[in-house]
Ligand code: SF4
């Protein structure tokens with residue numbers, strides 16, 4: 656049984672009487688216990704909507720999300736309370752997600768107070784100090800405010816807060832995109848260490864494949880509200896089947912200058928279409944270098960082409976596996 660199972664998930668946001676943003680149009684994938692699942696795609700492809708729906712913040716238009724076999728949108732109040740502790744989120748911009756008027760002590764203590772984890776103040780204080788130490792912050796700075804910290808330190812505060820209720824699943828929505836490159840590696844190492852120590856499962860959302868390569872056990876590539884491809888990380892980078900994944904991978908620079916010169920970049924034509932009026936047939940057909948007439952008419956089928964390697968495209972040759 657997968658820890659998280661997303662099945663035929665749709666999420667449409669009505670914007671007025673006649674128009675709907677089709678943020679998710681039927682995506683399916685699983686996340687296994689203890690793994691990091693990287694979810695990649697351009698901004699607006701729906702990846703944050705996936706994260707928020709798994710958090711229980713959005714009600715699906717159709718389809719289901721199961722956590723530990725339970726449909727999270729068909730649960731009792733008590734089960735919802737448990738799930739709110741079980742799944743936590745880390746955000747892209749730690750500054751925007753932290754209350755500027757609260758000390759970092761208050762910020763990290765808040766979820767513990769809401770869930771009445773401790774009966775006495777001293778136990779609460781010790782718990783907050785322990786969390787600060789776990790993310791590499793000095794407990795003697797607990798009385799300071801978010802603006803007194805650097806971006807990387809603020810993200811550590813966000814991580815400490817997410818860990819407070821001992822979650823099983825962390826949804827990290829572009830947690831390092833806003834940080835300096837020199838700081839990114841430190842936060843990635845912190846997330847990896849915490850995963851090992853606490854047996855965490857990560858959904859790691861990012862906009863480029865280079866970033867998730869190093870971190871993820873499996874990767875899902877999204878395009879305009881649909882999943883284009885899912886595979887084990889090594890398999891995806893060695894043998895991408897979907898033309899969109901191939902294009903994204905071709906844009907990652909390679910360290911060897913000789914190889915870098917020979918590298919063939921696949922350039923996508925045109926702009927990302929609107930999620931209000933997504934293209935007919937294969938949603939990628941307006942930009943796909945391999946599109947044929949049938950792609951405009953017929954949506955491709957989501958299919959397993961090799962064990963654990965899924966993709967949706969009409970023209971995946973048998974020999975490509
Ligand atoms: Fe390209 Fe057609 Fe495959 Fe879509 S189905 S990815 S348009 S070749």
Ligand code: MG
Pocket residue numbers: 698699702703
């Ligand atoms: Mg986003």
